[in-house]
Amino acid sequence: MRPVHTEAAPSHTGPVPQAVVSGGWIFVSALFGTHPESGRRPDDARTEADQLFTNLTEILAAAGASPDHVVRAGIFMRDLRRDRPVFNEAWVDYFGSHRPARSAVEVSDFGRADDDCRFMLEVVAHKP
Amino acid sequence: MRPVHTEAAPSHTGPVPQAVVSGGWIFVSALFGTHPESGRRPDDARTEADQLFTNLTEILAAAGASPDHVVRAGIFMRDLRRDRPVFNEAWVDYFGSHRPARSAVEVSDFGRADDDCRFMLEVVAHKP
């Protein structure tokens, strides 16, 4: 197993790597739509989702992979009914015709309560 | 990676495949107990759980696998104390002596708020 790190995506404050790679599988830690330089979350929901996917692209690239290698995503939102439509728009723009397996649940908090993030994503990618 | 689709199980409304297969691993998207033809959730909890597992069987079959290949399940319920006993009964009837790893959490919503689904399941199967 090797950890993945890139300055082009936000780092975690706790003992958390951006991702790890083991045997062709890439496990990405909790992804947020924060900007890697400012560390801030965009006010706009769509911009937040786009930034989250930009962060994912950078982390996958640092692991030698691309969005087409994503096989599964766990999606967590604070308000599923309000924010899922715009998240799905950003998803389709990002993945194009690629369709990872996914599930989505609503949770009260995912560790970014202070800046009121709308989206958290957990990703598994496979590059054999 | 290839997507899995069967008419014998419900389709997702958003950009979500029923499952994907990559390198012998099958990732099943969020499973619900809705009926593939009516698109409706059974009123009875046990019937809902049974329908969910029927949907799983169909999706696994479309991926060339069976319930015995399931290695891990994430279980999400709206009311864990109320609905877990009946879910576990359906689980044992479905899996028999096969015992996938699993965890269960209670969440306020998993994207089917309108029809008040009790159960959502996320599954990983392995057919080397």
Add this chain to the structure above:
Amino acid sequence: MRPVHTEAAPSHTGPVPQAVVSGGWIFVSALFGTHPESGRRPDDARTEADQLFTNLTEILAAAGASPDHVVRAGIFMRDLRRDRPVFNEAWVDYFGSHRPARSAVEVSDFGRADDDCRFMLEVVAHKP
């Protein structure tokens, strides 16, 4: 796939193995900080986290693996802001410089409501 069982870690009450192994991958079921003999949760948050990791070590050992093989963890807490700092302290003491991918969410219940557990962990390990 083979199930993993050890008397040195708590057993589940429902139809749930402690873990399963398939093709070098180890999927650990919901882990709690309960003591394997008393079945009780420690009153102190740090002791609860430490017991959870002790349980993990025992289950991984029964699967022929060790903490260094953990690649991914899903963390569930009842009160993320209150309990995450102490959990992270226990995490760092346990894993040392090893850094699995992880995410953490807050949920209202994870099936141990009666004894008011603070932490639940879900783990994937890889020993090729």
